[in-house]
Amino acid sequence: MTPTPAPVQLTPVTRAPSKPRKPKPIHPWPFQTLSQPVSNPAPTPYVPPTAPPHPAFIGSTPQIIARHTPTARQRQLVLSRGRSWSARYAPSPRLNPRRPFIAIDTQLNSLSSLAAQRAVMLFDTRGQKVIGKYVYDLATPPTLGAIVRFDKFSAQYIGAGY
Numbered sequence: 431m432t433p434t435p436a437p438v439q440l441t442p443v444t445r446a447p448s449k450p451r452k453p454k455p456i457h458p459w460p461f462q463t464l465s466q467p468v469s470n471p472a473p474t475p476y477v478p479p480t481a482p483p484h485p486a487f488i489g490s491t492p493q494i495i496a497r498h499t500p501t502a503r504q505r506q507l508v509l510s511r512g513r514s515w516s517a518r519y520a521p522s523p524r525l526n527p528r529r530p531f532i533a534i535d536t537q538l539n540s541l542s543s544l545a546a547q548r549a550v551m552l553f554d555t556r557g558q559k560v561i562g563k564y565v566y567d568l569a570t571p572p573t574l575g576a577i578v579r580f581d582k583f584s585a586q587y588i589g590a591g592y
Contacts (some may be wrong), residue, residue: 492550492572494580495543497564500551504536508560511535512553515591530556531585533578536565543567552585 500508511534533550542549546567554561562583572578572587579585 492566492578492580493569494566495546495569496567498541498567499563500536500560500565501539501541504539504549504551504565505560507536508534508551508553511591512555512560513558515588516553516555516558529577529584529586530554531561531583532591533572533580533585533587535571535590538567541565545569547571550580550587552580552583 512532515532515534532553532555534553536549536551538546538549542565546569548568548571550566550568550571551564552561553559562581564581566580571589574587574589576587577584578587
């Protein structure tokens with residue numbers, strides 16, 4: 431048989447009498463006038479760094495005038511330019527591995543807007559195929575190497591790919 435533990439006797443804990451609390455002081459702000467100095471000056475505003483961000487982190491949306499389905503010639507041109515560009519540059523660090531998509535210029539056609547300067551399609555360097563089902567007509571082309579957003583894809587703009 432196991433011995434039963436002795437019962438524990440609890441003793442009441444007595445507390446020292448509490449001190450009366452002082453009322454919190456009222457903040458002087460509502461009672462200050464404009465001639466009085468402000469006790470807490472406003473924090474200094476945030477000044478952004480002067481150096482531009484790295485191009486891999488820049489994301490922009492180009493001014494898309496119109497989008498339409500590509501012709502067979504436009505699709506063929508993007509496939510040949512994309513394959514030759516990825517064979518030349520994909521192993522190098524020029525292409526961000528997290529962004530395997532590139533935006534390539536293609537030719538303007540009769541469906542393109544009159545105000546368009548460039549017609550752009552997207553190419554997947556991993557799968558070696560055209561992605562998306564549209565040609566995007568752009569009012570002004572983005573800078574070469576910039577990361578741009580088309581619908582749900584972010585792609586690196588390479589121009590004609592030469």
